[in-house]
């Protein structure tokens with residue numbers, strides 16, 4: 001089943017050939033209003049990266065200047081996007097489907113596609129499928145009704161596909177690359193090809209299709225497995241007002257747990273995990289309910305570096321300055337301190353909700369009460 005989609009871009013503008021499941025095009029148009037909008041920070045202008053030799057790995061992508069954590073490094077139009085699993089497709093049928101797509105992408109894009117690495121020379125993959133499987137980046141969410149790998153699309157790019165695997169140095173969102181840590185000039189950009197919360201053995205098992213054994217710091221560190229297992233087992237406390245009813249002192253335990261998990265994530269280089277965002281937000285929430293703007297601002301600064309998570313960056317920016325009046329105006333400001341000072345927990349919660357409703361109403365958002 002093939003649904004080609006060539007964007008309605010201006011005449012002469014490059015396009016991406018997409019081979020989708022039925023329904024994906026509609027989701028894409030809905031999720032990315034105005035798609036394909038002109039890309040900001042695209043590679044043509046003042047590129048902050050260069051492609052070069054990465055010893056033992058073939059080619060790789062390197063920073064050509066200092067890049068700060070949270071920076072959008074570049075965006076790139078994929079050469080080709082295709083659904084990873086199409087109904088009834090065997091490797092041969094998949095090769096035929098890709099051939100139809102590749103035929104339509106223009107000579108320059110085709111040459112770029114064919115020049116990419118192929119690590120699937122001996123497993124029955126055809127040449128186009130081998131390149132697709134070696135270089136594709138997963139794009140989730142284009143078929144919310146399908147689950148797991150069946151729902152995934154894969155994009156193959158000219159430069160993004162040259163990025164080698166390692167514990168994460170950057171995080172890809174569709175077409176865009178963000179720095180999760182500060183990078184010095186000439187540092188190699190890397191991202192994780194596979195989920196990185198498993199053990200060294202599990203990770204290298206998943207890397208088998210790429211035909212190399214990872215030798216990054218975590219893979220060589222005998223203590224890394226225990227730290228990742230610890231992280232997998234521990235759940236971060238949700239940062240919602242529901243824990244206002246927890247016994248006094250529990251905020252210190254929650255805060256300590258958030259701090260501990262942040263330390264593991266940073267030490268293991270796993271900042272691209274959504275858990276990083278979860279524990280940073282929970283840690284910041286504890287500071288807010290305890291009226292500690294100084295500490296909250298440090299957590300806000302870290303949250304600002306997670307640019308690829310769709311959160312309201314402008315709102316977070318207001319909390320980076322510990323003196324910001326936004327703290328006093330926050331509906332949860334000091335909420336924990338009010339407990340035990342004559343007010344019942346229920347009353348504290350009611351006050352919090354009243355403040356929140358007032359703030360939403362001030363923004364023109366009408367709130368309905370269900371009690």
Ligand SMILES: C[S@@+](CC[C@H](N)C(=O)[O-])C[C@H]1O[C@@H](n2cnc3c(N)ncnc32)[C@H](O)[C@@H]1O
Nearest residue numbers: 057058059117119134135161162164165210212
């Ligand atoms: C998406 S390509 C990356 C770009 C590739 N190095 C090139 O020259 O085009 C994936 C392939 O690069 C190689 N590779 C990626 N990360 C590696 C690593 N950490 N160590 C060794 N080889 C790696 C493997 O051959 C893998 O199948």
